[in-house]
Amino acid sequence: MVEALDLFLKIGLDERTAKNTIANNKVTSNLIAVIKEANVTNGCERSMGNLLYTVATKFPANALMHRPKLLEYIVSSKIKTPAQVEAAFAFFTITGSEDLDISKFEEACGVGVEVSIEDIEHTVDEMFEEKKSAILEQRYRTNVGDLFAHVRKKQPWADPKVVKQLIDLKIYELLGEKTAADNEKPVKKKKEKVVKEEEDKTIIEEEINPYLIFPTPEENYKVHTEVYFSDRPVLRACNSKETLEKHLKRTGGKVLTRFPPEPNGYLHIGHAKAMFVDFGLAKERDGYCYLRYDDTNPEAEKKEYIDHIEEIVSWMGWKPFKITYTSDYFQELYDLAVELIRRGCAYVDHQTGDEIKEYREKKMNSPWRDRPISESLKLFNDMKNGLIEEGKATLRMKQDMQSDNFNMYDLIAYRIKFTPHPHAGDKWCVYPSYDYAHCIVDSLEDITHSLCTLEFETRRASYYWLLDALSLYQPYVWEYSRLNITNTVMSKRKLNRLVTENYVDGWDDPRLMTLAGLRRRGVTSTAINAFVRGIGITRSDGSMIRLERLEYHVREELNKTASRAMVVLHPLKVVITNLEPSSVIDLDAKKWPDAPNDDASSYYKVPFSNVVYIEQTDFRMKDSKDYYGLAPGKTVLLRYAFPIKCTEVVLSDDKKTVVEIHAEYDPFKKTKPKGVLHWVAQPSPGVDPLKVEVRLFDKLFLSENPGELDNWLDDLNPESKVIIPCAYAVPPLQFAEVDDKFQFERLGYFVADKDSTPEKLIFNRTVTLRDNYGKASK
16 A cells, blocks of 8 residues: 555655545556556656546546557547546447547547637636626626636636636636625535435436456455355365466456357347446456356347347447357357266256245255166157156255255256257257356356356356266356346346336336346447446345436436427417518537537528427416416527517417417517517428437336236326327438437437337437436435
């Protein structure tokens, strides 16, 4: 630790920060790695050291392969401000493990851009002119951070110290010395404090490297599991020095993990966490991760599921070292089963499934448990050769029927199934069980870290018993908490029922938490990985993660990446009476909130004509103070267009239903109304706007934990899918392609669905604009 402290002081950290860092083993390990990667072990300037510290604590985990490139730019002073580093993080978060485009990277980080003091002064002056009245009203209670952020948006690569100095100077020039009233402490609102703490928590949870809890392969000689028996000494599972040395020689000391899904269904968001753990650890340690199909049950596996898994793993940003199948090792597994029998650790049993269950409940040995080894060898060979009927024999491991752990009750190793295998063909009629095959294949593939969810913890004893019985290399086993999310179900049995009984529209229904469903809904893999990273890798089981937390990460990304457009879901006709029917004005609308004025690609054209459509909910017959929509005699601003004033309301025969509104527009924009509405206009006289279908998706279940309900299907949300068949959209949306993502202004984030046709585009709502994460987490 003394060496680490000296190293941290050399890069300019103050003594207090350095000591606090050393108190956190995870951050210490990260920072040491960054300093070595940057090749500044002999020290550097404090400003550079602070940037290195930021890299060590905040660099996105999905792009660790690009960390050396960022450090190269920092050390060469091509990147020298915190803003540039944050921009790099944002760029790498989106890039992930893909190849790095240097020109785009440099552009995103402002490499080579110099901002003069005069430029900064001009931006600060403009801002103060714009916000002068608010600053005079709030005086020294003005949020300087907001002012700073405003300047940074306009001049992102400006020197932050100069920006701060100019803002402070300008405030003093405008307000003069502080008065007694300025020095009074404002009363803080409790609600705001709670939300802020939640936001801070979100930031902190993403700073910690989740993989620092795992040991190195060289440490896998320690006893970390003890297996207790009723009739023999305790088994202290560990590798001998000789076994570990042979393993390290075969692997070169690399970390080897595996993601082992069973190809009997579509992957869900819980598998995203498993991928993050398995692939992420290997990537973080410069190792490798297998994609291994656990295909021991020929009746459940399908080619459809195998293809889906491979494709979804790639979509999630992970690249397997090798793709293997448990069935690739069927011969080795069979040979080891024969060896297990020879060692007196397995026997052929003839009990039925019900009898096995009964005997386990009573902790009774099978009548065939102590049959001669030679007899079991012959019978097992007969099983392999198809000479015994299905269900008439199994091979069971001779473990401990008196154990306190029911997963040591002589688990089945092999069963007979006269079913061809999707991958291995018709060579075999005996197939290994998960409990037998899983640990052996881990050993055969030299897996260093066998990681799984906590429900497999009771199987750890059986895992190590079998490897010890066969004198095989033993991987390090560690279990983490399963991912549970509110308002959904994730058991394969329940998901399969939802799909096969047509409660949902297939495995990729956007209401499901399957990864295919989330992708179709418009959720990105980077948002899912950020969500999983934020949760962390812990052993605290039973916790339920609120759906709003996932939605928070989805919004965070789509707010930066989804271009803006205007769509009216429930159109209400507005006739502009002081605009000629033949007149159409082309206006500029922003694709992005901060679109620069000189960048034409950041804008799209929208027609403004004498017939426009607004949302029905944006009009009321009776106005009120807290209502910002349109009402008789009231003026509102049409986004990117003009103020309009309602002059007449046309009602239907029932004298209640509003048919259309007549209004006058202010071509000179003299009025400044508070309410701003989105809208869509007729592109030319008498021609309806672009018609699109919009699907509004919501939580699939009404209860937070429907899986615990006896009648869980009765809890389905009848409003989980609402179809709006004829919404109106701005013309540029006609060029949208499948998977294109948009923010429909004031409505939410949407994605073009695969059901779209040239005649009719369909958009799925990904998530609303409202963020409930802070509120939900109180």
